[in-house]
Amino acid sequence: MPVPMKYILVFNAGSSSIKFALYASGAPLQSIYAGELTRIGSSGSTLSVRHRGGASSGGEPAGASGHEAAFRRIFSWIQSVDAPPPDIIGHRLVHGGPLYADPAIVTPELLADIGRLVPYAPEHLPPALKGVALAAELMAGVPQVACFDTAFHRSMPEVARMYALPEPVRRQGVQRYGFHGLSYQYLLTELRRMGERSADRGRVVLAHLGHGASMVAVKDGKSVETTMGFSPAGGLVMSTRTGDLDPGVLLFLLEEAGMSPQEVKEMVNRRSGLLGVSAESDDMRDLLELEASDPAARLAVDLFCYQARKHLGSLIAVLGGLDLLVFTGGIGEHAPVIRSRICNGLECMGIALDERRNGENAAVISADTAGAVIRVMQTDEEQMIAGEALRLALLR
Ligand SMILES: Nc1ncnc2c1ncn2[C@@H]1O[C@H](COP(=O)(O)OP(=O)(O)O)[C@@H](O)[C@H]1O
Numbered sequence: 470m471p472v473p474m475k476y477i478l479v480f481n482a483g484s485s486s487i488k489f490a491l492y493a494s495g496a497p498l499q500s501i502y503a504g505e506l507t508r509i510g511s512s513g514s515t516l517s518v519r520h521r522g523g524a525s526s527g528g529e530p531a532g533a534s535g536h537e538a539a540f541r542r543i544f545s546w547i548q549s550v551d552a553p554p555p556d557i558i559g560h561r562l563v564h565g566g567p568l569y570a571d572p573a574i575v576t577p578e579l580l581a582d583i584g585r586l587v588p589y590a591p592e593h594l595p596p597a598l599k600g601v602a603l604a605a606e607l608m609a610g611v612p613q614v615a616c617f618d619t620a621f622h623r624s625m626p627e628v629a630r631m632y633a634l635p636e637p638v639r640r641q642g643v644q645r646y647g648f649h650g651l652s653y654q655y656l657l658t659e660l661r662r663m664g665e666r667s668a669d670r671g672r673v674v675l676a677h678l679g680h681g682a683s684m685v686a687v688k689d690g691k692s693v694e695t696t697m698g699f700s701p702a703g704g705l706v707m708s709t710r711t712g713d714l715d716p717g718v719l720l721f722l723l724e725e726a727g728m729s730p731q732e733v734k735e736m737v738n739r740r741s742g743l744l745g746v747s748a749e750s751d752d753m754r755d756l757l758e759l760e761a762s763d764p765a766a767r768l769a770v771d772l773f774c775y776q777a778r779k780h781l782g783s784l785i786a787v788l789g790g791l792d793l794l795v796f797t798g799g800i801g802e803h804a805p806v807i808r809s810r811i812c813n814g815l816e817c818m819g820i821a822l823d824e825r826r827n828g829e830n831a832a833v834i835s836a837d838t839a840g841a842v843i844r845v846m847q848t849d850e851e852q853m854i855a856g857e858a859l860r861l862a863l864l865r
Pocket residue numbers: 483486678679680681708751752753754757798799800803804
């Protein structure tokens with residue numbers, strides 16, 4: 470008997486944007502539409518949508534003063550468009566804490582558990598939970614599935630998960646979790662589909678360099694180490710987040726500089742990183758244009774690349790070598806000069822770019838003589854969520 474077609478609606482809520490997409494079940498999943506509402510909270514918030522077959526509406530003003538307004542705008546677009554209603558709704562929840570190792574059906578109990586994790590991911594969980602609540606209100610009765618970024622990193626060994634803190638503190642769940650897991654799972658699935666053997670057997674580093682940025686070391690298909698830790702603010706320098714900070718800096722800010730915990734949280738998440746260093750922009754495109762004439766912009770880009778190179782080297786040390794390196798995310802996919810500045814000087818680790826291929830954003834950008842293959846891949850968290858949500862719904 471043929472399996473009836475299912476439609477899966479996906480939401481990926483970030484701190485300043487919401488991506489959404491509708492898929493029809495099948496192998497592969499078929500995208501029906503995909504959209505993004507960006508710059509939430511600013512007067513320039515816009516909604517753009519792409520339909521299957523190519524028609525797209527680009528950048529109409531969305532008037533989204535906050536995440537609730539943004540979600541309402543998206544739901545009203547979804548309900549106005551000539552497309553099937555969803556059978557399942559999938560959400561990206563960046564943090565599953567110690568409890569959630571797999572995608573799960575949204576229940577009141579799950580919402581209570583995730584609500585307690587808001588301080589672990591204060592920029593990401595509140596908007597995502599808003600989306601879950603509005604979907605329950607506006608699309609009542611449609612089952613919802615939560616997919617967690619942290620789940621992929623559950624395979625990290627204890628030594629990689631631990632902070633050097635006393636046991637009673639660690640028992641409260643203060644440990645390294647890691648994020649961008651849905652993006653990493655998507656990349657590994659794609660690599661397997663392409664017949665890339667190192668996705669299952671070998672030493673791989675995946676570098677997701679977008680608004681948020683992280684890297685993961687993957688050994689024989691499993692996460693063994695990653696740059697982000699307890700929250701998505703750690704690890705690499707990001708668009709507006711600090712990345713790793715000496716704990717002494719936070720104590721200094723709280724105790725000596727007179728900042729409140731709320732002010733510190735806002736600063737490390739929203740006013741630091743590329744934006745904080747350049748004092749101009751959080752967008753790598755702007756900084757690359759500015760850096761020839763603006764020393765602060767140049768310093769921001771240099772710091773981003775330097776920290777990325779340093780972390781890449783440490784992940785290669787954990788793996789004991791490198792077979793494959795993948796760049797993804799807005800910066801990883803589209804900025805040859807950043808890839809080049811990160812890889813520069815790492816020939817001793819098997820990393821060498823073919824600058825012509827790199828300049829063209831080719832699928833494989835390594836030099837033929839390099840010890841490791843270096844790829845550029847487009848990630849697709851929404852498709853990963855759709856696949857997982859469908860799988861879980863069919864199991865019920
Ligand atoms: N052509 C480009 N050159 C340099 N940076 C780019 C380019 N295109 C996009 N980016 C960067 O990618 C970032 C967004 O990455 P993306 O992965 O789309 O973000 P998000 O984490 O919101 O999904 C932007 O802030 C911008 O800095």
